[in-house]
Amino acid sequence: MKDLMEQKNSRRRPARGSNSPKRSQPLNNMRANEGRKAPARDPLPTGAFADMGIDPRINANIAALGLNQPTPIQEKGIPAIVEGRDVLGLAQTGTGKTAAFGLPMLTRLIKFGKKPDPRTCRALILAPTRELATQIATNIDAYAEGTPIRSFRVVGGASINVQTERLSRGVDVLIATPGRLMDLIERRAISLEATTYLVLDEADQMLDIGFIHTLRKIARMLPRERQTLMFSATMPKLMSELSDTYLTNPVKVAVNPPGQAAKKIEQGVHFVSQGDKATLLAEYMSKHTGELAMVFGRTKHGCEKLTKLLDKWGFAVAAIHGNKSQGQRERALQAFRxxxxxxxxATDVAARGLDIPDVAHVYNYDLPNVPENYVHRIGRTARAGREGRAVAFCAPAEVGELRAIERAMKAPIPVIGGEVPTSIPAAARGGRMRGKPMDAGGQKRPARRPSRKPRNQQA
DNA sequence: AAAAAAT
Structure with a gap:
């Protein structure tokens, strides 16, 4: 199967296959281990992952990848999943989620081995964006190398015939975005009747109207007797409703308080007029040439315009958003990696989950209109224990969004530049109007607006 | 109100 995925990708030459970024560190660890042991022996299952019941072959693979020390979510989630329990995981990406569900699931697939029938899959992983599905597939392949387990990724924007053809042989692990999967189901290219593992990644992003409908339809096609793993960064009401529907007596695992950004990210907000944003961005980036930066815009069109401008100014820049072809999206991401x-x-298509270890800066060129996306966006930096910076550009019209973000994060973002727009009452910024609640009333509303609303006595 | 996901 790998050949198939590779084949499809190999139109572009640059050695792709394992684009695992974590290669460099791992080797040190391996050498350290070899030093202590007789060389050239079987990779004996040792270490924390083996103790949690992970298959020895998989264990050897992840050791080679440098995964030795389980992250909190792995430590709590893996034993439960190995046992066959349902799991509800509250965690952002970057917490080691993919390994947290991937390792134990693959272990079980090996343990209860049986080949998949044609046009069936034994396990299904759903992700909200194509790039995320691709990334998960890459990781799963790396974990499962040398085992009989075969995985395959199906997403939109790629030839459906190639996918149909591959599915005709059946697959152990299918990684998919909902739309394309539904299409394949309707074409009878794949049936989920024998799928006894379901993983919903970034589930809260799949709650959107239109998405959730497809999700429910898909979920109905799986057997009731199955193991379901659900991961979400936040837990809105609809989310817990969803988990009640799909999970049976789940083990709940939460790592770092929901809605809170990781700590190694140095954050700041710079107030600036909309028209001066591009120049300001160029200034910031010129101070850090050679370092990777992600710039988030609000609209596809806006991102496109900005990209052209930065290109003209000489930055090595690419764009990723939903108006680009899948090929362009993949090339852009690959070149950036x-x-x-x-x-x-990027638009918010890239806000979640993407794991690009070297990203040093995140610029919120436009503030996200969904406040939680701020946390996801800045989570693209400071990965794998590195440091990162996140700068938000706030135009006068965006102050409302800024406050919403601060409320969601339960912390103010330090002001690092520009003037706090004057239309905003001073009390609301930083000062927090301590002590005296009402007596500032006079200046709270900035002067009284002329008539407009004939309302009552005033005017 | 915007973006994503099927063509």
């Missing part, structure tokens, strides 16, 4: 382009301009 390689460091060929230092700047990636």
């Amino acid at each position: 390689n460091g060929e382009t230092k700047v990636l301009v």
Whole structure:
């Protein structure tokens, strides 16, 4: 199967296959281990993951990848999943989620081995964006190398015939975005009747109207007797409703308080007029040339415009958003991962989950209109224990969004530049109007607006 | 109100 995925990708030459970024560190660890042991022996299952019941072959693979020390979510989640329990995981990406569900699930697939029938899959992983599905597939392949387990990724924007053809042989692990999967189901290219493992990744992003409908339809096609793993960064009401529907007596695992950004990210907000944002961005980036930066815009069109401008100004820049072809999206991401382009301009399609270890800066060129997306966006930096910076550009019209973000994060973002727009009452910024609640009333409303509303006595 | 996901 790998050949198939590779085949599809190999139109572009640059050695792709394992684009695992975590290669460099791992080797040290391996050497350290070899030193202590007789060389050239079987990779004996040792270490924390083996103790949690992970298959020895998989264990050897992840050791080679440098995964030795389980992250909190792995530590809590893996034993439960190995046991066959349902799990509800509250965690952002970057917490080791993919391994947390991937390792134990693959272990079980090996343990209860049986080949998949044609046009069936034994396990299904659903993700909200194509790039995320691709990333998960890459990781799963790396974990499962040398085992009989075969995985395959199906997403939109790629030839459906190739996918149909591959599915005709059946697959152990299917990684999919909902739309394309539904299409394949309707074409009878795949049936979920024998799928006894379901993983919903970034589930809260799949709650959107239109998405959730497809999700429910898909979920109905799986057997009731199955193991379901659900991961979400936040837990809105609809989310817990969903988990009640799909999970049976789940083990709940939460790592770092929901809605809170990781700590190694140095954050700041710079107030600036909308028209001066591009120049300001160029200034910031010029101070850190050679370092990877992600720039988030609000609209596809806005991202496109900004990309052209930055390109004109000489930045090595690429863009990723929903108006680009899948090929362009993949090339942009690949070039960014390689460091060929230092700047990636993106809509919220890239806000979640993407794991690009070298991203040093996140610029919120436009503030997100969904406050939680701020946390996801800045989570693209400071990965794998590195440091990262996140700068938000706030135009006068965006102050409302800024406050919403601060409320969601339960913390103010330090002001690092520009003037706090004057239309905002001073009390609301920083000062927090301590002590005296009402007596500032006079200046709270900035002067009284002329008539407009004939309302009552006033005017 | 915007973006994503099927063509």
